[in-house]
Amino acid sequence: MGSKERIAKLKSELRKDILCAALAILKNDGRQSLSLRKIADRIEYSPPVIYSYFKNKEAILIALCELCYQQFNGCIEKNCRKLTNPEERLTAIVTTCWNFAIEEKEMYDLMWEVGSTCTDPFTQFKELGLFLNFLSETLKNLCGKKVCTEEYLFHKSQTAIAVMHGHICLNYTLSNADPKLRSRMLNETILYVMNLINDYNLTSRELNNHY
Template sequence: MASKDRIQKLKDDTRCNILAASLNIVKEEGWSSLSMRKIADKIDYTAPIIYEYFNNKEALLKELTRIGYIKLANEIEEARDKFTDAAEQLEAMWMAYWNFAFKEKELYQIMFGIEANCCVGNPCSEVQRASNLLWDKIEEIVPADKRTEEYIDTKYYTFWSVVHGLVSINMTRQLAAGNNEQQWGKDINKQVLKDALEGIISSIRR
């Protein structure tokens, strides 16, 4: 490997280590405990090295937010591709959203401001990719006589309100219970979500 490539790889690895350390701190202590000094201590770097990669904490949070949206969009896309029927795809995509929220709890919190300040100035392209995948699939199942931008927007936010609302309720309860993971993903919650998704899809297709 050429010297220039080795240097770039070292920089990339250092950046990944900083981001991984940030998430580890949040998992152990919560978002309110995250600081540039703690990150440096976590991976035995000096604080100036951290600032070489991220100018401030807000820049670090923006990058974690961007990563979160990329992961969310990828999982939504993967869920869609497991089915061929549009309605089944749409339900699977929203279920993937639900699963992502609990699998990547810390990222979801910073993406949507649950127990953490939502990062201002989210990267538009990554945010839009996830929402566009869902919006486009809703458009696909809407009958031609209803297919207006306003109608599809309304249904998109109906879906999102239900899914995000249920996620938020469960996360808040889980935090109040002292990180008792058994609060997460119980069958009853998934059944409530599934019933709601099926109901909205049915109302669109009528």
């Protein structure tokens, strides 16, 4: 490896360090405590270096959000890709989302916070797009032989994300709920998401004209 490459790698690594530091602060101290100064302190550099790698704080948040989506998508891939049965896979997807939201609440919240400020998060964040595709593909398999349009599948996937998100937020607020209830909520969420396809048959009269 030439010296140029080594330097480029070092440079790229400092960028990573910044994001890792930001992520660590996010996890440990919370979203509100995430300041440029703290990031600089943690990487043991002076604050201005950050501006060599990111235009401003917003750019950091977006990149951090991307990192979160990567980690999230990594979990999904790891836990669900191997499952071939569509119902099993969908179950695993919902469960993975659910657990990620609980274990990495700060990350999960940031993903929605930043996503809300973007015009089109599903295309802006590559890994979110991949997740949407994966979900869409899974739903397609769930449909079986029935033919579905791409548009329909994407829409259903987004709806699935919405339903999961709603339950996850509810779960956040019911923080003193006992584990049993939580477990039941997760099960129900799985069912609802599953039924997004199943009940397609039931409500086809209403939805039919949209597609």
